[in-house]
Amino acid sequence: MAAIELRGLTKVYPGGVKALDALDLVIPDGEFFALLGPSGCGKTTLLRTIAGLETATGGAVVIGGRDVTGVQPGGRDVAMVFQDYALFPHMDVTDNIAYPLRIKKVPKGTRREKAAEVGARLGLEHLMDRRPGQLSGGQQQRVALARVMATQAQAYLFDEPLSNLDARLRLEARTFLKKLQRELGVTTVFVTHDQAEALAMADRMAVMEAGHIRQIGTPSEVFQRPANTFVAAFIGSTPMNLLDGIVRGDTLEVAGCKVAVPDSAAGLLSDGEQIVYGVRPEYLAYSAEPADGAFGGKVAIVENLGAAHLVTLDVGGVSVQAVVPEGSEPAVGDDGFALPRRDRALIYRNGELV
Ligand code: ATP
Secondary structure: OOOEEEEEEEEEOOOOOEEEEEEEEEEOOOOEEEEEOOOOOOHHHHHHHHHOOOOOOEEEEEEOOEEOOOOOHHHOOEEEEOOOOOOOOOOOHHHHHHHHHHHOOOOHHHHHHHHHHHHHHOOOHHHOOOOHHHOOHHHHHHHHHHHHHOOOOOEEEEEOOOOOOOHHHHHHHHHHHHHHHHHHOOEEEEEEOOHHHHHHHOOEEEEEEOOEEEEEEOHHHHHHOOOEHHHHHHOOOOOOEEEEEEEEOOEEEEOOEEEEOOHHHOOOOOOOOEEEEEEOHHHEEEEOOOOOOOEEEEEEEEEEOOOEEEEEEEEOOEEEEEEEEOOOOOOOOOEEEEEEOOOOOEEEEOOEEO
16 A cells, blocks of 8 residues: 655657646545546546556656656556456456456465455456356446456556446445445545546545646535636536626625625625636525525526426526525526525635635
8 A cells, every 4th residue: 555646747648738737646545536627638647657557758656655657567566447447358257356366376266265255345246257248348347346456556546437337336336436445445546527426435536627637635625615717617516606796895796796705705805806706506595585695687497406406597697506496496587586605605816716
């Protein structure tokens, strides 16, 4: 087990794409760390550079205090699960899981025992004699995970580990994987497109954009206090409202409405300054009656979220979205008012959190 440290890590692909731009990151020993960001932001490149499958153009990768920047993948003592699993088609599940142990010359009996134990943890016990061609995509993915988890390594690297599971299995696998990682205590970095997955599983996470890390924090820090408008817009199943505004004395003018300065920005704003006002749709209280400090407008769209509705208000040409509990949703065309929570709203200045 070991901490992973990246120092000024840069990767420029032939042809000039800068996939990683001088990244600094420390992942402490035993942490479950998620890399999240839009397609093409450099997540897979970062994982592959830690594994040694890509050569860094600049900077250093340090694992367990050892600079491994120039070390071949086999010498880094990390185990990686790939998006395409890379299972051996001619071997059964037991042999696939036990393969890395065979390479390490672990005796056959011990190998089979270990494969059975890890296979059982991943719900594969009834499939141990099958070959990959006889398994579903999700089962193959679990075999690939089991193979990595049967290996003693200083760190595990997972690229989209749950991407081929259906929605229900995916939820189960999240809980399972988090529990397993905690029991094993092995430093784990996983890449995901799925923010719900990152929020649910990670101890901490990094949100990347175009080769840069835009925020590092616990899931609740990143959700509650996005460090900039990029992260604010990216995180959240319904995107945060990000509204242009201006400071007017000790209140704000946002979308033509007079709203209160959020608690977190109290005393930090200057009269007349331009700001962006951020509030998640979950943190606006919707009402049919006017209220001081509320956004008032006409209901433009009502979307069903299942247990709640997402209401889009047209506030003088600006859209403001609020989550409204099931049963109290308005109709399109109604007058509506949405009162933001002062303890949850945020202010951004030049794109950065105040
Ligand atoms: P996704 O979520 O779509 O898998 P990602 O965040 O993992 O994306 P990367 O695959 O790391 O992103 O790619 C980062 C950037 O580097 C992209 O612009 C991509 O086009 C480019 N890139 C990736 N691999 C290569 C390569 N072998 N040669 C040239 N450019 C590459």
